[in-house]
Structure formats: C-alpha cells, structure tokens
Amino acid sequence: MIKGHCQTIYDPSLIEDERVLRNLLFTQSRYVIKSSYFKCFQTELDVYMRELVANWMLEICEEEKCEKDVFPLAMNILDRFLSVILIKKSQLQLVASVCLLVSSKLRQSEPIDVKKLILYADYSITSDQIKGWELLVLSQLKWDLAAVTPNDFLNLILRRLHTRCKGKDKLMTIKKHAQTFITLCATDFRFSMLPPSSIAASCIATAILGLTSLRNNFSSTEKILSQICKLASIDVSELLSIRKSIEDVLNEQISRHH
Known part of the structure; x- marks a missing residue:
C-alpha cells in the first residue's frame, strides 16, 4: 500500500455561508497573543x-x-x-x-x-x-488548540472576490502567492499579535498588488482593496501597513540569500 496524505477538500456551501466568515471573525481574537513574551x-x-x-x-x-x-x-x-x-x-x-x-x-x-x-x-x-x-x-492551552489561522480566511475572501477576477487560474495564482506570504508571516514574530483575518487580507492584497498581470485583471485596485478590507473587517491604512511589513520581511529574506 502506498502511504500518502489526504488532501483537504473545501465544501463550497461552507465557503459561501456568511455565518462561517462572521464566526471566524468573532472567535479569532481568543487565539491571538496580547503582548510580546520576550524579555519580560x-x-x-x-x-x-x-x-x-x-x-x-x-x-x-x-x-x-x-x-x-x-x-x-x-x-x-x-x-x-x-x-x-x-x-x-x-x-x-x-x-x-x-x-x-x-x-x-x-x-x-x-x-x-x-x-x-x-x-x-x-x-x-x-x-x-x-x-x-x-x-x-x-x-x-486548555485543550483549545484548533486556532483560527490566516489560511482559514483565504477561500472565504477569495470566493467573494471571484466576480472581480477574470478567470479561475488567476484566482488560484493569488491564493498560491497569499499562502506563501502567510507562511512567511508565521516565521516572523512581528505578525504574531495581529488578527488572522488582517494577515490573510494583507497577504491577498500583497499577492494582487505584487503581480502586474494580476493587477491588470481587476477593474479597480482601489475598489478591490476596499472590498478585501470590508470582508476582513480591517481599515485600508492598517492593511497597507501590514503589507509593507510583509514586503520588508520578504526583502530581508531575499537579501540574506544573496
């Protein structure tokens, strides 16, 4: 018998259910650390x-x-x-x-x-x-280990951006890049005290704005950022600030390998 991991399959009915997004936004804060545990x-x-x-x-x-x-x-x-x-x-x-x-x-x-x-x-x-x-x-941790993570928001947000994106392939490209950025954020402590929804939204925005081919497939960058922020309950200014931090970490990683 060949052993291998079963891949996660997402249920479209859950992704499209507004209650799922609302519940994640409501419960996420209990899984975010409130302050730095270093030094003190x-x-x-x-x-x-x-x-x-x-x-x-x-x-x-x-x-x-x-x-x-x-x-x-x-x-x-x-x-x-x-x-x-x-x-x-x-x-x-x-x-x-x-x-x-x-x-x-x-x-x-x-x-x-x-x-x-x-x-x-x-x-x-x-x-x-x-x-x-x-x-x-x-x-x-009182057996409460199944925390809300940025990846939990990816499909929920991207599904609702589908009408503004030309083609399923482009949407999958955004998701792939956003997942890479989410992984990058997890390695850096500066993101540990941020809500998962804010990280997810910022990673999606970074994926869209970082690829010219993707930017050209959206009717309006400003409108899409506004829509992402609304879905993730985050201000545009906060999203752009987190996006800058993501780019800073990315540049730091690149510089280390050169």
Missing part, C-alpha cells in the same frame, strides 16, 4: 531564536509535505504556549517539535511521525519527553 517573561529566549526554530519547523513541514496550515497553526500554538509557560533555551526545540506534532494531528489525516521528529532534532529529544510536553501544552 521568556528571559532566556529572543526573537532571533524564535525565527531559527520557526525556519527549522518550516523545513520539517516542507520535507514531510504537510498541509499548508500545519506550520502556521504550529507557530500559533508555540506563541500561545510561550506566553504562559516559562522555558529554558535548551527546551525550545522540544516544545517546537510538540507544537508541530499537535498541529499535524489537527490539520491533516496523518500526523508527523514522532520518530521523524526525534531524527530532525538530531536525537536531542526523546519520545517520552514529547509525550510529557504534549500533555503540558494541551493542559496549559
């Missing part, structure tokens, strides 16, 4: 360490061909846990491994193998440690 709380950790472990987690997700939302959800779980439990620097990779495991259990049919997580961590962690810390993460 996590005295042994810093933003750079989070970035390093985030990129390590992302590499695992790519290697394991995980569903697109496994990584953003894992980072959300990590941020929320680090906001309430003090850890040592030496425990960060263990906690990150647990967050990946939990997220993969929630967002795909086949979770990441614990043995593989141990291998990726170069055998610096054990199966018993993962089990113990998994229970700690679950209990500290």
Whole structure:
C-alpha cells in the first residue's frame, strides 16, 4: 500500500455561508497573543531564536509535505504556549517539535511521525519527553488548540472576490502567492499579535498588488482593496501597513540569500 496524505477538500456551501466568515471573525481574537513574551517573561529566549526554530519547523513541514496550515497553526500554538509557560533555551526545540506534532494531528489525516521528529532534532529529544510536553501544552492551552489561522480566511475572501477576477487560474495564482506570504508571516514574530483575518487580507492584497498581470485583471485596485478590507473587517491604512511589513520581511529574506 502506498502511504500518502489526504488532501483537504473545501465544501463550497461552507465557503459561501456568511455565518462561517462572521464566526471566524468573532472567535479569532481568543487565539491571538496580547503582548510580546520576550524579555519580560521568556528571559532566556529572543526573537532571533524564535525565527531559527520557526525556519527549522518550516523545513520539517516542507520535507514531510504537510498541509499548508500545519506550520502556521504550529507557530500559533508555540506563541500561545510561550506566553504562559516559562522555558529554558535548551527546551525550545522540544516544545517546537510538540507544537508541530499537535498541529499535524489537527490539520491533516496523518500526523508527523514522532520518530521523524526525534531524527530532525538530531536525537536531542526523546519520545517520552514529547509525550510529557504534549500533555503540558494541551493542559496549559486548555485543550483549545484548533486556532483560527490566516489560511482559514483565504477561500472565504477569495470566493467573494471571484466576480472581480477574470478567470479561475488567476484566482488560484493569488491564493498560491497569499499562502506563501502567510507562511512567511508565521516565521516572523512581528505578525504574531495581529488578527488572522488582517494577515490573510494583507497577504491577498500583497499577492494582487505584487503581480502586474494580476493587477491588470481587476477593474479597480482601489475598489478591490476596499472590498478585501470590508470582508476582513480591517481599515485600508492598517492593511497597507501590514503589507509593507510583509514586503520588508520578504526583502530581508531575499537579501540574506544573496
């Protein structure tokens, strides 16, 4: 038997239901951390360490061909846990491994193998440690792990932009680029305190405005930005500010690889 992940299939009736979008907008705030946990709380950790472990987690997700939302959800779980439990620097990779495991259990049919997580961590962690810390993460977050993420808003917003976009292929291109930007945002702590809907809207806007071929397929850039903002309950000025941050992070990433 050939093993492989089952791909997520979206139900059009749910995507088109206005109540789904309203409920996500209403519940998202409880999954967003309220302040930075560095310096004042996590005295042994810093933003750079989070970035390093985030990129390590992302590499695992790519290697394991995980569903697109496994990584953003894992980072959300990590941020929320680090906001309430003090850890040592030496425990960060263990906690990150647990967050990946939990997220993969929630967002795909086949979770990441614990043995593989141990291998990726170069055998610096054990199966018993993962089990113990998994229970700690679950209990500290009160088993409320299925957080709202930016990816949850993508199809809901894009579906409602369909009438303004010429062709399904263009819409899929926007989605693909937006997902890439969402992943990028998850690696950078500056986006951790923003509502998922705001990140999703800004990533969609960045995808549209960043590609000339896509801009030409919209009747009016100003109108489409206004529509995106209305759907995500975000001001245009805030969207443009987040978009600039996304471009800053993107440019930083590009400069590092040159």
